[in-house]
Amino acid sequence: MDKKTIEEAIKQAKENSPPRKFKQSYDLIINLKDLDLKKNEQQIDFFANVPSPTGKKKKIGALVDAGLKAEATKVCDIVISDDEFDRYAKDKKAAKKLAQEYDYFIAQANLMAKIAAAFGRALGPKGKMPNPKAGAVVPPKAQLQPVYDKLQKTVRVSAKTTPIIQLMVGTEDSKPEDIANNISSLYTQIIQKLPQEENNVRSVVLKLTMGKPVKLK
Structure with missing residues (x-):
C-alpha cells in the first residue's frame, strides 16, 4: 500500500x-478472508506499535508495591498499591469502573499472582x-x-471471532502525515x-467516525 494512495x-x-460538533476519529477497517477463526493459530491478537499517537491520550494505571509507588505516581494516571488490592477484590463495582x-x-x-x-x-x-507482550509487566525497580510513552503508541489488533479489524489511526486534529504513517505501519504489521x-x-477502507468510507484496497 503506497503512501500516495x-x-x-x-x-x-x-x-x-x-x-x-465533536472531534471525529479516523478509523482503518480491514476486512479479512480465507481464515478459520475457530482455529487459534489463525486468530489475530497482538500489540502493534505505531509511529505517532492516534490522537486519543490513553489512560494508564499502575499496580505496584511500595517500592515502585513513588515512581508510578510521577508517571501514571492512577496508582493502586498492593495494600489496596483486597479492597478492589471485594468491591466489584470499583474494579469494573x-x-x-x-x-x-x-x-x-x-x-x-495477586x-x-x-x-x-x-x-x-x-x-x-x-500484558508482557505490550511491555506492561515490569521488574520491581x-x-x-519509557513504558508509559510506549503504551501511548500501542494499539491492540484483534480478530478472534469475526474477520474484521477496526483501528483508530488518528483524529481530525492529527497531522495527515502522522495518520498516513500509522496506517502504513499497522498494515505492514x-x-x-x-x-x-x-x-x-x-x-x-478508511473513514471518519460519521463519514463515508474510502477504499484503500
Missing part, C-alpha cells in the same frame, strides 16, 4: 464527512490485564516513563501476522 484516502475521507476508565495497566512482575486474583474478573473480559499475508485481505 493513503494520503489521497485521508484527504477524501475528510471531504466525505461534513463538520460535526477501573476496567472501563483505563486503557492499559502497568504491573510489577512479582505481583502478577493482581490476577484481585483484578482478573474485572480486567480479563475487557482484555486489560497487564523499573523506570516507568498486520500483513506479517496473516498466514497468507495480503491474500487474506478482502478489502481495506
